[in-house]
Amino acid sequence: MALLELRQVGMRFGGLLALEDLNLEVPEGGLYGLIGPNGAGKTTVFNLISGFLRPTSGSIRLSGTELVGLPPHRITALGVARTFQNIRLFGELTVLDHVLVGQHLRGRARWWQAVLGLPGARREAREQERRAWELLTAVGLAEVAHEPAGQLPYGHQRRLEIARALATGPRLLLLDEPAAGLNPQETRELMTFLQDIRRRYGLTLLLIEHNLPLVMGLCEHLTVLDHGLTIAQGPPAAVQKDPAVIRAYIGKR
Amino acid sequence: MRGWRPGVRASSLAALMTRSTWLTLAAMALLALCLAAAERFGNEYQVRLLHNVAVFITLAVSYHLINGVCGQLHLGPNAFITLGAYTAALLTLTPAEKAATFLLTPLIWPLREVSLPLAPALLAGGLVAAGFGVLTGFPVFRVRGDYLAIVTLGFGEVVRVAANNLQGLTNGPLGLKGLHPLDSLWWSWGVAGLTVLVVHRLKNSSFGRAMQAIREDETAARAMGVDAFRHLMLAYVLSAFFFGVGGGLLAHLITTISPGLFSFFLTFQLLIIIVVGGLGSTTGAVLSAVFFTLAGEWLRVVEEPRQVFGLMVPGIPGLRLVIFSLLLLLVILFFRRGLLGRREFSWAALGAWLSGGRRSKSRG
Numbered sequence: 001m002a003l004l005e006l007r008q009v010g011m012r013f014g015g016l017l018a019l020e021d022l023n024l025e026v027p028e029g030g031l032y033g034l035i036g037p038n039g040a041g042k043t044t045v046f047n048l049i050s051g052f053l054r055p056t057s058g059s060i061r062l063s064g065t066e067l068v069g070l071p072p073h074r075i076t077a078l079g080v081a082r083t084f085q086n087i088r089l090f091g092e093l094t095v096l097d098h099v100l101v102g103q104h105l106r107g108r109a110r111w112w113q114a115v116l117g118l119p120g121a122r123r124e125a126r127e128q129e130r131r132a133w134e135l136l137t138a139v140g141l142a143e144v145a146h147e148p149a150g151q152l153p154y155g156h157q158r159r160l161e162i163a164r165a166l167a168t169g170p171r172l173l174l175l176d177e178p179a180a181g182l183n184p185q186e187t188r189e190l191m192t193f194l195q196d197i198r199r200r201y202g203l204t205l206l207l208i209e210h211n212l213p214l215v216m217g218l219c220e221h222l223t224v225l226d227h228g229l230t231i232a233q234g235p236p237a238a239v240q241k242d243p244a245v246i247r248a249y250i251g252k253r
Numbered sequence: 254m255r256g257w258r259p260g261v262r263a264s265s266l267a268a269l270m271t272r273s274t275w276l277t278l279a280a281m282a283l284l285a286l287c288l289a290a291a292e293r294f295g296n297e298y299q300v301r302l303l304h305n306v307a308v309f310i311t312l313a314v315s316y317h318l319i320n321g322v323c324g325q326l327h328l329g330p331n332a333f334i335t336l337g338a339y340t341a342a343l344l345t346l347t348p349a350e351k352a353a354t355f356l357l358t359p360l361i362w363p364l365r366e367v368s369l370p371l372a373p374a375l376l377a378g379g380l381v382a383a384g385f386g387v388l389t390g391f392p393v394f395r396v397r398g399d400y401l402a403i404v405t406l407g408f409g410e411v412v413r414v415a416a417n418n419l420q421g422l423t424n425g426p427l428g429l430k431g432l433h434p435l436d437s438l439w440w441s442w443g444v445a446g447l448t449v450l451v452v453h454r455l456k457n458s459s460f461g462r463a464m465q466a467i468r469e470d471e472t473a474a475r476a477m478g479v480d481a482f483r484h485l486m487l488a489y490v491l492s493a494f495f496f497g498v499g500g501g502l503l504a505h506l507i508t509t510i511s512p513g514l515f516s517f518f519l520t521f522q523l524l525i526i527i528v529v530g531g532l533g534s535t536t537g538a539v540l541s542a543v544f545f546t547l548a549g550e551w552l553r554v555v556e557e558p559r560q561v562f563g564l565m566v567p568g569i570p571g572l573r574l575v576i577f578s579l580l581l582l583l584v585i586l587f588f589r590r591g592l593l594g595r596r597e598f599s600w601a602a603l604g605a606w607l608s609g610g611r612r613s614k615s616r617g
Contacts, residue, residue, distance in 0.1 A: 052476075073478045073480045088470050088476075090465065090466045090470055092469060097466075101477055104479060114459060115455050
């Protein structure tokens with residue numbers, strides 16, 4: 001069964017049709033790409049899945065659980081994490097704090113237990129810190145753990161956004177243009193990194209990307225959107241040859 | 254190999270923790286000793302001043318929780334302080350005193366006959382304020398946006414008008430008189446210590462981090478699974494509780510309260526205190542509260558008539574406030590983030606500063 005399943009999802013903003021009849025099946029463990037020209041509705045899809053927008057029609061299920069109508073934090077708790085197209089970090093907080101915030105939703109201790117410093121709450125805090133260091137070491141950010149995120153170089157900020165999302169313990173990771181602003185060398189590193197975390201954490205990845213070499217090299221399956229309509233679906237090689245795709249997207253270049 | 258070695262960092266951190274913990278405990282013991290001495294040997298004025306310092310620490314630190322840690326502009330501490338003050342006052346007065354005070358309209362029934370000791374009265378003041386915190390916070394935090402400032406500002410007015418008109422509950426514009434004065438410094442300083450402890454621990458917990466994440470980027474925080482509504486409600490209601498307790502203390506410190514006593518001016522004063530201390534810094538709020546309360550007293554001099562070069566200059570009432578405003582401007586100009594910014598005071602940072610003259614950042 002598919003981990004993520006979108007059925008007939010549509011989204012209208014007033015008279016503007018942002019998305020129409022999108023069907024998407026992301027298999028467990030898959031690496032799925034969502035591409036399309038600017039304004040095609042890709043980020044809207046992410047906002048619908050992560051609960052920031054409520055679709056005007058259709059259903060979105062995560063291994064059978066309906067996500068439509070749930071608030072973002074509940075959807076994250078069910079195992080969907082995301083990054084943002086324009087990096088959105090917690091500027092002043094340190095790198096370590098970011099990862100700890102990501103773990104906050106898995107905490108069992110209540111606020112008053114933390115305030116009273118009860119043994120259970122302390123143990124949990126120590127455990128969270130240990131896991132945070134583990135994760136930072138795994139993604140190569142341990143050295144800058146105490147730096148405020150706002151002062152990191154751009155590539156590190158992108159990486160931190162992914163680390164923070166990983167800290168929430170996701171099954172499905174939504175990446176909104178992870179390679180935006182990276183040079184070819186950094187993009188290659190990102191590809192290896194994504195493959196690596198996918199294996200290590202048993203993740204399913206759904207990514208939006210403009211960088212075609214990255215998408216073609218990484219994804220097993222693609223959906224191409226244009227003006228809210230699905231114009232092609234299939235493996236990269238087939239999509240690449242699709243005349244509609246060439247007309248709408250590649251042909252424009 | 255990456256530079257991080259778990260064992261080394263953990264053990265040096267532990268050593269630092271214990272040393273600064275000892276220093277903190279020593280500083281607190283010293284403070285307690287000073288308070289005991291002040292209570293024993295200090296005159297009435299000094300004791301009163303110390304009460305004021307403690308109450309302002311309580312109010313500033315709880316204000317800092319919602320304004321500084323969560324980054325929500327709350328403009329109604331005075332409303333919750335008023336609620337706490339009236340609640341506590343109505344509970345501590347004896348039935349005979351109440352009968353003598355409520356001349357025009359008698360006090361409504363259950364309150365007419367109860368009389369409680371100070372501690373439960375303060376607690377009740379806090380709980381009533383927290384209850385109104387739940388009522389006002391619920392609609393505000395359900396929607397996103399900057400409604401909190403408007404709602405809390407309006408709530409301050411609602412409380413004042415209600416206090417003026419609910420004769421049978423508040424004695425209207427006449428207010429309440431002859432409250433029993435605080436009999437020990439430990440009341441105000443105990444509450445202040447408790448407030449600082451709770452806010453400090455909350456801020457440094459997982460919940461406090463989530464609140465700071467909301468301050469930095471609410472959308473991103475929600476995407477990371479932070480329930481913004483619950484966290485903001487927690488901070489808001491908890492601050493309302495401490496405002497209420499602080500209000501109860503203020504009432505028994507001033508011993509006479511009236512509907513307009515805790516006006517928006519008090520809120521503004523608290524806002525100056527936390528901005529100057531550094532929005533988001535608990536220790537900054539404490540230091541700033543101490544400074545402003547004491548400075549407010551020392552600056553009384555400027556409002557007194559005096560001889561200047563043989564000329565008699567009459568006292569200018571309100572000049573202190575002009576000086577405070579100038580001070581605020583200076584801080585905003587030269588220390589844009591307040592004196593401590595978002596850093597916290599730490600012994601390690603103080604040591605580094607003293608030894609090297611170098612500003613070292615405290616981490617958490």
